[in-house]
Amino acid sequence: MYRILDKKELAMKEVWYKIHAPHVAKKVQPGQFVIVRAFPNGERIPLTPIRWDREEGWIELVTFVRGKTTMRMANELKPGDALLNVAGPLGNPAEMKKFGKILAIGLITGIVEVFPIAKAWQEIGNDVTTLHVSPNPMVVLREDLENSVSRHIVEGFDLQPGWGMNEIAQELVKRAVAKVKELLESEHWDLVFIVGPAGGQKAVFEVVKEYGIPMEADLHPIMVDGTGMCGSCRVTVGGEVKFACIDGPGFDAYKVDWDELIHRVGFYTDMEKKAMEEYMKLFKQTPQGGEQ
Amino acid sequence: MAVKRKIIKERVPTPERPVEERIKSFVEVNLGYTFELAVKEAERCLQCPYNYAPCIKGCPVHINIPGFIGKLVEYRNDPDKAVKEALNVIWACNSLPATTGRVCPQEDQCEMNCVMGKVGDKINIGKLERFVADYAREHGIDEELLFEMVPRIEKKGQKVAIIGAGPAGLTAAGELAKLGYDVTIYEALHEAGGVLMYGIPEFRLPKSIVESEIDKLKKLGVKILTDHIVGKTVTMEELLKEYDAVFIGSGAGTPRLINAPGINLNGIYTANEFLTRVNLMKAYLFPEYDTPVKVGKRVIVIGAGNTGMDAARSARRFGAEVTIAYRRGEEDVSARVEEVEHAKEEGIKFVYFVNPVEFIGDEKGNVKAVKFEKMKALDERDSRGKRKIVGTGEYVTIEADTVIIAIGKHPNRLIINTPGLEVDRRGKIVVNENLMTSIPGVFAGGDAIRGEATVILAMGDGRKAAKAIHEYLTEKRESQNA
Numbered sequence: 001m002y003r004i005l006d007k008k009e010l011a012m013k014e015v016w017y018k019i020h021a022p023h024v025a026k027k028v029q030p031g032q033f034v035i036v037r038a039f040p041n042g043e044r045i046p047l048t049p050i051r052w053d054r055e056e057g058w059i060e061l062v063t064f065v066r067g068k069t070t071m072r073m074a075n076e077l078k079p080g081d082a083l084l085n086v087a088g089p090l091g092n093p094a095e096m097k098k099f100g101k102i103l104a105i106g107l108i109t110g111i112v113e114v115f116p117i118a119k120a121w122q123e124i125g126n127d128v129t130t131l132h133v134s135p136n137p138m139v140v141l142r143e144d145l146e147n148s149v150s151r152h153i154v155e156g157f158d159l160q161p162g163w164g165m166n167e168i169a170q171e172l173v174k175r176a177v178a179k180v181k182e183l184l185e186s187e188h189w190d191l192v193f194i195v196g197p198a199g200g201q202k203a204v205f206e207v208v209k210e211y212g213i214p215m216e217a218d219l220h221p222i223m224v225d226g227t228g229m230c231g232s233c234r235v236t237v238g239g240e241v242k243f244a245c246i247d248g249p250g251f252d253a254y255k256v257d258w259d260e261l262i263h264r265v266g267f268y269t270d271m272e273k274k275a276m277e278e279y280m281k282l283f284k285q286t287p288q289g290g291e292q
Numbered sequence: 293m294a295v296k297r298k299i300i301k302e303r304v305p306t307p308e309r310p311v312e313e314r315i316k317s318f319v320e321v322n323l324g325y326t327f328e329l330a331v332k333e334a335e336r337c338l339q340c341p342y343n344y345a346p347c348i349k350g351c352p353v354h355i356n357i358p359g360f361i362g363k364l365v366e367y368r369n370d371p372d373k374a375v376k377e378a379l380n381v382i383w384a385c386n387s388l389p390a391t392t393g394r395v396c397p398q399e400d401q402c403e404m405n406c407v408m409g410k411v412g413d414k415i416n417i418g419k420l421e422r423f424v425a426d427y428a429r430e431h432g433i434d435e436e437l438l439f440e441m442v443p444r445i446e447k448k449g450q451k452v453a454i455i456g457a458g459p460a461g462l463t464a465a466g467e468l469a470k471l472g473y474d475v476t477i478y479e480a481l482h483e484a485g486g487v488l489m490y491g492i493p494e495f496r497l498p499k500s501i502v503e504s505e506i507d508k509l510k511k512l513g514v515k516i517l518t519d520h521i522v523g524k525t526v527t528m529e530e531l532l533k534e535y536d537a538v539f540i541g542s543g544a545g546t547p548r549l550i551n552a553p554g555i556n557l558n559g560i561y562t563a564n565e566f567l568t569r570v571n572l573m574k575a576y577l578f579p580e581y582d583t584p585v586k587v588g589k590r591v592i593v594i595g596a597g598n599t600g601m602d603a604a605r606s607a608r609r610f611g612a613e614v615t616i617a618y619r620r621g622e623e624d625v626s627a628r629v630e631e632v633e634h635a636k637e638e639g640i641k642f643v644y645f646v647n648p649v650e651f652i653g654d655e656k657g658n659v660k661a662v663k664f665e666k667m668k669a670l671d672e673r674d675s676r677g678k679r680k681i682v683g684t685g686e687y688v689t690i691e692a693d694t695v696i697i698a699i700g701k702h703p704n705r706l707i708i709n710t711p712g713l714e715v716d717r718r719g720k721i722v723v724n725e726n727l728m729t730s731i732p733g734v735f736a737g738g739d740a741i742r743g744e745a746t747v748i749l750a751m752g753d754g755r756k757a758a759k760a761i762h763e764y765l766t767e768k769r770e771s772q773n774a
């Protein structure tokens with residue numbers, strides 16, 4: 001059991017948790033993740049520590065409330081409660097070396113995963129620009145990034161009434177592609193790095209490819225154990241099957257089979273929707289469970 | 293017992309749940325013996341002398357089989373006493389009888405050799421073992437026996453770390469705790485049990501049994517740290533600083549994939565993923581449980597070992613039409629006989645001599661069929677005594693919306709990358725006759741050294757390693773005191 005020391009809503013749909021998890025805090029490096037299980041009947045989901053204190057033994061996580069588990073966590077957990085499991089740190093740390101001038105892009109909540117890596121890159125002498133493409137009400141970590149890297153750019157957009165997930169995704173891709181083009185056109189870059197939904201990652205990659213700039217991407221296939229035991233997270237990279245949880249999560253964007261990844265992350269969409277609907281029903285019946 | 297016995301040829305059957313009922317649920321299929329039935333079956337045993345009894349020789353850990361069976365008959369008027377005495381005999385060699393009684397391939401081990409086979413049915417040793425363990429657990433006799441041992445535990449003041457809470461690690465932990473060592477298990481997953489928990493389904497091995505084994509360990513003072521991945525959360529080097537010895541029981545967790553186009557299509561699961569979702573995460577209770585699993589109308593399971601049977605029978609319980617495709621013939625099916633029989637009763641089809649060469653997908657990236665090459669067997673045999681097989685150049689395509697790959701597993705990669713740890717070409721950890729690895733003070737056993745083996749061998753390794761660790765640490769203690 002890992003105590004929730006603090007929790008707050010950072011922005012629309014984005015919740016921040018400070019968790020007592022000394023075993024992770026002691027070891028975690030930028031680029032690594034943990035697997036969290038929050039409820040006895042819950043799933044195991046991967047999340048990324050964005051800050052930690054090795055002595056005090058805590059880590060910070062940020063979730064984007066997008067489905068049942070992240071929603072339940074937002075609704076049902078409060079400071080003083082505990083997460084049942086926090087396993088990790090998992091995956092390989094991001095490569096820490098001097099690349100030169102780096103453009104690190106976070107699409108929506110992807111920025112929280114970019115944060116620890118970008119900060120560490122800057123600290124070892126890289127010139128890091130972070131770009132956050134996101135709906136305006138979901139802009140997070142702005143000051144933290146401004147204080148940590150050479151330049152932080154927010155490409156925000158307002159949500160229009162009646163927009164669903166599809167419209168948001170379309171707008172996100174449009175904005176990301178246009179902004180990245182502009183930046184690549186006007187400046188020299190040694191490395192582009194991106195975290196975000198696979199569709200957006202791919203669209204940005206298509207742009208970067210035209211400029212031939214090296215590009216790394218943290219991939220987010222669906223995971224179960226996170227220790228290399230199940231193969232749920234398999235991706236094709238350079239024509240070979242890789243397990244993102246132990247071979248990644250960072251990969252050379254030029255080698256990733258993006259279309260396959262996009263298919264794979266969408267495999268359970270209908271069931272995820274069902275889980276969410278059932279949960280919302282339950283929620284309506286017991287409104288007292290609603291507000292914390 | 294030199295009395296001449298009457299020969300009873302037929303086995304006393306164990307009741308099973310009817311097929312119609314069991315393909316709709318995950319409750320255990322075989323219901324096991326009652327005390328009366330167990331005594332009846334026990335009476336059939338000829339009580340071969342210890343030095344001769346062929347069943348004992350067939351048992352990988354040499355349980356005194358006539359010894360425990362005899363107790364059931366001897367104390368037939370006092371069930372509790374009978375079971376306690378029998379359990380005491382079993383525990384001298386096997387720490388996990390409720391599990392092994394259910395999952396050992398008895399037909400290839402103890403029962404294979406039983407002399408009763410010459411005149412009738414062999415003794416149902418597996419079900420008797422299971423009965424003793426179940427009755428003991430249900431009546432608290434196992435704990436009673438355990439705690440008669442506890443006051444005798446003399447603390448040694450030395451610490452041992454165990455990596456992995458599968459049968460190998462759990463057994464080593466239990467034995468070491470009984471010897472007075474301070475034992476901590478590091479387990480990557482959120483629950484202890486290893487394959488017993490995430491692989492073997494509820495209908496074959498109820499999880500409450502595994503949990504009860506783990507509870508007993510905790511009562512012996514064993515600490516279990518779940519969510520701790522050795523190689524990530526903590527390194528071997530760090531363990532060696534904190535502990536006096538280490539045992540690796542990390543199993544063979546990496547699934548083998550088929551090197552054929554389309555392997556990453558949606559709907560293609562490794563058996564590990566499928567079974568983990570179903571067993572550990574209880575996806576059969578979705579949406580009450582949050583983890584999803586997708587089982588289509590037509591499921592193909594590739595591979596015919598225990599894992600293949602478990603995957604197939606689990607998929608059947610989601611209402612699917614299930615086919616097991618195997619590249620060899622029926623004679624080479626490696627699963628336990630009981631599982632193959634149950635699979636057939638449950639309506640699972642078997643297709644032999646087919647080897648997958650391509651997975652065919654639809655425009656959405658979902659699998660829709662598997663293309664197989666037809667194989668044929670030669671007279672020549674390979675090193676394991678199986679007939680060699682070759683492709684015929686003829687192909688057959690079978691439609692499926694879910695495919696489960698159950699062709700085997702490799703040792704866990706995070707462990708075998710430990711600096712200084714010698715592994716063989718296949719990733720199996722190399723050990724000496726005392727199960728010590730190339731790193732002094734680090735021992736290993738179970739699937740981590742054998743590749744895919746069995747629960748009883750893992751359990752046996754755990755005991756053997758515990759003994760070796762005890763000797764190693766005794767020497768260390770004595771040299772420090774000297």
Ligand SMILES: Cc1cc2nc3c(=O)[nH]c(=O)nc-3n(C[C@H](O)[C@H](O)[C@H](O)COP(=O)(O)OP(=O)(O)OC[C@H]3O[C@@H](n4cnc5c(N)ncnc54)[C@H](O)[C@@H]3O)c2cc1C
Binds near residue numbers: 066112219
């Ligand atoms: C290495 C890694 C790091 C991540 N870090 C973060 C983070 O810091 N903050 C954050 O909000 N999210 C992060 N994610 C994504 C996060 O795991 C999903 O948001 C979460 O699983 C959604 O669960 P849900 O039940 O709320 O939504 P669901 O409705 O179940 O799923 C919504 C979508 O989330 C993805 N998803 C669902 N289950 C999983 C799973 N088990 N593994 C991976 N993706 C899944 C799928 O694309 C799915 O379509 C990370 C993912 C990976 C692989």
Ligand SMILES: Cc1cc2nc3c(=O)[nH]c(=O)nc-3n(C[C@H](O)[C@H](O)[C@H](O)COP(=O)(O)OP(=O)(O)OC[C@H]3O[C@@H](n4cnc5c(N)ncnc54)[C@H](O)[C@@H]3O)c2cc1C
Binds near residue numbers: 456484522544
């Ligand atoms: C589906 C299936 C059905 C089977 N059916 C049978 C059967 O009927 N009869 C039979 O005898 N055998 C059967 N087997 C085989 C049997 O289960 C194994 O031989 C046995 O479990 C091996 O035990 P073990 O302790 O070596 O490893 P495992 O049971 O694999 O346990 C290893 C444990 O170590 C943990 N671990 C791995 N790496 C790390 C790490 N780096 N840090 C911390 N922890 C780690 C794992 O999470 C796991 O819990 C079956 C196997 C499967 C998969």
Ligand code: SF4
Binds near residue numbers: 337338339340348408
């Ligand atoms: S071989 Fe058969 S008859 Fe003889 S002791 Fe063993 S179980 Fe009994």
Ligand code: FES
Binds near residue numbers: 222245
């Ligand atoms: S999540 Fe299971 S192997 Fe990567």
